[in-house]
Amino acid sequence: MKIKEIIVVEGKEDSVKVKQAVQADTIETNGSAINKRILKQIKHAQEKRGVIIFTDPDYPGKHIRHVISEAVPSCKHAFLTRDEAKSEKSHTSLGIEHASISAIKQALEVVYNVMEDQKSHITKDDLFAYGLIGCSGAQDLRNKLGELLCIGHTNGKQLLKRLAMFQITTSQLEQAMDHIQREEKDGF
Secondary structure: OEEOOEEEEOOHHHHHHHHHHOEOOEEEOOOOOOOHHHHHHHHHHHHHOOEEEOOOOOHHHHHHHHHHHHHOOOOEEOOOOOOOOEOOOOOOOEOHHHOOHHHHHHHHHOOOOEOOOOOOOOOHHHHHHOOOOOOOOHHHHHHHHHHHHOOOOOOHHHHHHHHHHOOOOHHHHHHHHHHHHHHHHHOO
16 A cells, blocks of 8 residues: 555654555654654645654653644554564564554554655756756755755755655745755855
8 A cells, every 4th residue: 555644653663664564655753852853844744745653652652642743733643552563572672663564554544545646757867957966065955955845854865755755846846946046146
């Protein structure tokens, strides 16, 4: 199943496990130390495609869910039981990364919407033309673009995927790059 909403998980292992179960984009909070930049990215994701919060069924997971819900109301919530999230190897480990594929699918089936195939028309050639990849200063430009579009910092390989994930159009990219170039020209 291909999920429209962006799924918020705690870490990389959770993202890997979710992507084994479904076709989806994820945002990782990097644990319970969720920062303003990640919250801003989640808010932007909610505005663009919707968000499903899918955290571990433990105290840190509940805390992350609460922080996100306070900052970004109207997110959807998917849940696993403690039994579904237990590690088979260690009965003290608990998390999405330990759950079965079927348990993850079941938890998400309750809340997801089907993704419509809306591919971004932005190409690698566009990124070269704007100096976002393949030239000196590209990383600085990508960082500025990531801040302006609320898509986070990316490397060259991640940028196309992130632009598609947030459904950034070619005209939005063009406007953002014009804005960045004007700021640079004006010395900001």
